[in-house]
Amino acid sequence: MLQVEIYSDVACPWCYVGKRRFEKALAAFPGGADVEVVYRPYQLDPSTPEKAEPLSERLALKFGRDQLPAMHARLHEIGVAEGISFDFDNALSANTLTGHRLLWHALEEYGRDTQAALKERLLRGYFGEGVDVGDHAKLTDLAVEAGLDRDRTAAFLASDEGLAQVRQAIDEAREIGVTAVPTFVFQGKWAVQGAQETATFLQVLEQVTEELGKQPSA
Secondary structure, eight states: OEEEEEEEOTTOHHHHHHHHHHHHHHHHSTTGGGEEEEEEEOOSOTTOOSSOEEHHHHHHHHHOGGGHHHHHHHHHHHHHHHTOOOOTTTOEEOOOHHHHHHHHHHHHHHOHHHHHHHHHHHHHHHHHSOOOTTOHHHHHHHHHHTTOOHHHHHHHHHSOTTHHHHHHHHHHHHHTTOOSSSEEEETTTEEEESOOOHHHHHHHHHHHHHHHHHSOOO
16 A cells, blocks of 8 residues: 655645645556655644635735736636636635644544545635635534534534644654645655646656565565
8 A cells, every 4th residue: 555645734735726636636546546645744834824815915915916817817717727716806714723723623533535525625625716714613514514523523612632743744854855735745755746747746656666566575
């Protein structure tokens, strides 16, 4: 079984694109059924306030308002090709730490498939539906759609469970050299950074599988 750890942030549009492209590569890869995908936390901007504000305002402060139309147009075009509907006009910026806690909970309590479903739902909510991913009630609704239990999710979000583990995981990501997202780590040895084209991901999967096949059995 080949493990792929994907370091990404809910507030990262390229993570959404990368997720789509990697999923296409997995679907085309003959050994795709033998690949375990796990999402690991990373925060592009830990200083983002918990209180939601228009994403466009946050990006204008970071990149300059005059840069936004070209940035958004490029992502819109790429998004259409990948089946993603970006709505930057209505997107809300909010701290993603709670979202990462919920993804940790999904993996621990429900498994990889449910975590992946939740990741997709969070990204679609953030970039396509103007959802405040810092709001516990909204997060609970998204979690239920992804297959999590409503009462257990609400209780989890009301606690601080998983907070230490998520923060530790983010620190460990930086320690192993993750400086940008998305970053895909194959079998804990090989890393690929960025939302690569589907063909590139497919080539990497083939090369890693071939390399693992050359290694002596333990």
